[in-house]
Amino acid sequence: MLYCAMDTHASGRSLRVLEKLPPFPEGWYFLTDRKTLEEKKLIERKWMGEEIVAWSDEEGRVCVADAYCPHLGSHMGPTVGGVVRDGCLVCPFHGFTFDTTGRCVAVPHAPAPKAARLRVYETHEILGMIFAWWGSGGREPQWNLPEEPPTGSDWSNLGFTRLRFRGHPQETTENSVDLEHLDYTHGYYDVEPTAPLAIDGAYLKSCFDFKNVRRFAGLVDIVSEVSAVTHVHGLGFSFVEIREKTVGMSARMWVLATPVADTRLEMTLVTQVREIRRPGRFFVGLGFLPVPLRHRLMSRFFLSEERRFVLQDVVIWNRKRYCVPPRLSRADGPIGRYRLYCRQFYPELRSRAEPTRRLGLVGVAGRPAGEGRG
Structure with a gap:
C-alpha cells in the first residue's frame, strides 16, 4: 500500500510527501x-x-x-x-x-x-x-538501455551471483551517490568524487576514487587504489567501470536490482575482468602465474569480494526504513539530487502540472547518445 501526506511549500503549492516508496518503479529489470x-x-x-x-x-x-x-x-x-x-x-x-x-x-x-x-x-x-x-500502467519503454560495452578474448566470461533480501531498488541504487557509507560501512578510505554528479533524464553518472585493504588468498593484505565510474539507467540497472591501479586490473560490474514482491528484492551481481598481462605489483606470485590461470583467479576473487561488500549492505537494507525528509549533513553528498532524479520512475505520482522531461538514450558503455521518446 502507498501512503502519502500533504505538505505546503512556501510558494503555496501542495507537494506530495511519500511515506513509503511504491514497490515497482518504472524501468528495465534483469530476468535471466x-x-x-x-x-x-x-x-x-x-x-x-x-x-x-x-x-x-x-x-x-x-x-x-x-x-x-x-x-x-x-x-x-x-x-x-x-x-x-x-x-x-x-x-x-x-x-x-x-x-x-x-x-x-x-x-x-x-x-x-x-x-x-x-x-x-x-x-x-x-x-x-x-x-x-x-512500465507504469503498461506504458511502453521511455528510454533505452546502453549498447554492449566493447569486449573480446581479453575479457573473462561473465560471473554471476544472486542475493535475495528485503529491500527496494531506489534504496540500493542510492549507494552510487552515498560516498560517505563507503568509509563507514565498508572501511574504504580517501573516498573522493572525481567529477560532479551528472544527470540526463534516466541516466545518472557518479565518479569517485577510493582506497581499501583487501586480503588476497587469505595470506596477505593488499592496499588497493581504485577508480570507479558508475552509470545508472533507472533503478534496476547500474553499470560500474572499475580500474584497480595497484595491480593494474580493469573490471566491470553490473548491479541489477529486481523487485520480486512488494518488499522483496533479488540483486544480481555480474562481473567481468580484463586480462592482467603486466601486473603493477607482484604479490603472492601473481606476476609469475600463466595469464589464463591468473585471469580466472582474479575473476573469481573479484566476484567474491564484491559479494562480500554487498552482504555488508544487506544487513542494513534488511532493517532499513525510508526516511522523509532525511536529516542530511554537509558530508552526505548529492542524496537530495538523487531523490529528485528518482521521481521520474513513479509517473503515477507526478503532478499534472509537472512537465514530462524527455529522457536520454544511451550509447556505448552507458554514455548518453541522444534523445529518446517523451
Missing part, C-alpha cells in the same frame, strides 16, 4: 541470462509482483510473458507442465499454443482464437543478460 534460458528451455519467475514465463524460439527471439493462459487461466510454467515445442509455448491445460509475439497460433481441435493473446514485455539483451521493461 541466455545460457540459462537455452539450458532450461522455459523458465518461470516471480518478477515485479507478477508471475511470468520466458522462452526463446528457434531463431533466438526471447519472449517474456504473463504466466497465465488467457483461455481458462492455467499457469504455463514448467512446474505446472508448460513446455516449449517448435519455439512456441504450449499450455498444459488444453494445449493452446503461443508464439514469441504472444499470439495464439494453434489449439488442438479448433481454429486459434484471435482474442487469445499473452501479455508480453519488451526485452533487451546485453552480453547475454536479458532484461524486460516494466
